[in-house]
Amino acid sequence: DAGVIQSPRHEVTEMGQEVTLRCKPISGHNSLFWYRQTMMRGLELLIYFNNNVPIDDSGMPEDRFSAKMPNASFSTLKIQPSEPRDSAVYFCATGRGAINPNEQFFGPGTRLTVL
């Protein structure tokens, strides 16, 4: 099993540009989570999906952020327009089920730098 796959691993962009982060969950996992890690705020949940449906997007910072999960094997997190304060490591994690004791499996993260 390849684990959770995220791309790109590193992204450097200029303020105002659109950024799209991608995630491929582990096969069979039906929950998908987007987390953001910064020095100031630590690890925080942005949004999560169950069976491709967004369940809780209360962590999404503002309208510049949007996430989609068009099918069970792919999700995107888009920032448009990007700002320097969006610089962070973005993690995708997946798991089985909405209520499940099993752990969430994290991808390697995407390090985003907005200049």
Add this chain to the structure above:
Amino acid sequence: AQTVTQSQPEMSVQEAETVTLSCTYDTSESDYYLFWYKQPPSRQMILVIRQEAYKQQNATENRFSVNFQKAAKSFSLKISDSQLGDAAMYFCAYRSGETSGSRLTFGEGTQLTVNP
């Protein structure tokens, strides 16, 4: 809302010695799960150990064990026979077992240094 607190921003331990990382949490729920994640310099988040709140027995995974005190809402991680590869940031995390939400709420992290 649940909160997780790690009061030790940094800890250090000598190789082969034992170290304990502290974690406390606040919740009104009775059904939940607790986790310790390790984040090495590679940034990968790696599950170290998990504990179900309904289990009284403390979880153990090889050199890693927890001291789960439900009444005190404390969940410390003990690393025995510390190895250089244990050096990393360690995050304590909480997950509700009662609601349909299954988000992880993380503590601030403890940076562990292992000295040779």
